[in-house]
Amino acid sequence: DAKTTQPNSMESNEEEPVHLPCNHSTISGTDYIHWYRQLPSQGPEYVIHGLTSNVNNRMASLAIAEDRKSSTLILHRATLRDAAVYYCILIPSGGGADGLTFGKGTHLIIQP
């Protein structure tokens, strides 16, 4: 699996936007960019995924660089419940039947 690089931790204030970066310079043309998050003492949960175009859903937005070598997960208005470890994972096309390879992720701290 192509490697991703994320900052170990980030801190933000409640009700402010949060931009979580992910570098994936060795991404292949058919790799999808997935984001999962893990709240304390829980299993991970899916957040969003994309291939080339920016994506929006009820949880977040995903901005993908034109060269696809980096992406940014955007939480538009962070709440205390968004405090979690966020994982950026590359999944090859057709790789939906494979287990996920988790990196270290970014520990997001939200200050009230």
Place this chain on the structure above:
Amino acid sequence: GAVVSQHPSRVICKSGTSVKIECRSLDFQATTMFWYRQFPKKSLMLMATSNEGSKATYEQGVEKDKFLINHASLTLSTLTVTSAHPEDSSFYICSAPRPPSGYEQYFGPGTRLTVT
């Protein structure tokens, strides 16, 4: 609501005993499920792929005789930690691909195992 459940949520056992953890998909069938292990302040590590009707596939370094996996039905996979030791204490998490594409994984809430 939860789409993948695990039971028990936490278990404490004595060294040398075996512990069974169940992973169930709710409202959908899963021919494949995955088992992960997570040590404190570490990331999840894939242990094995559970296949309904066939043998599980284990990741390198995971002992198949120690971590027995049985995928008896399309909604249930079990992980049995045999002859558990304190170093097996960990957070065990299962997942199942969301149908139909399988791209999104549904994760269970995890099982906290403590071996004394």
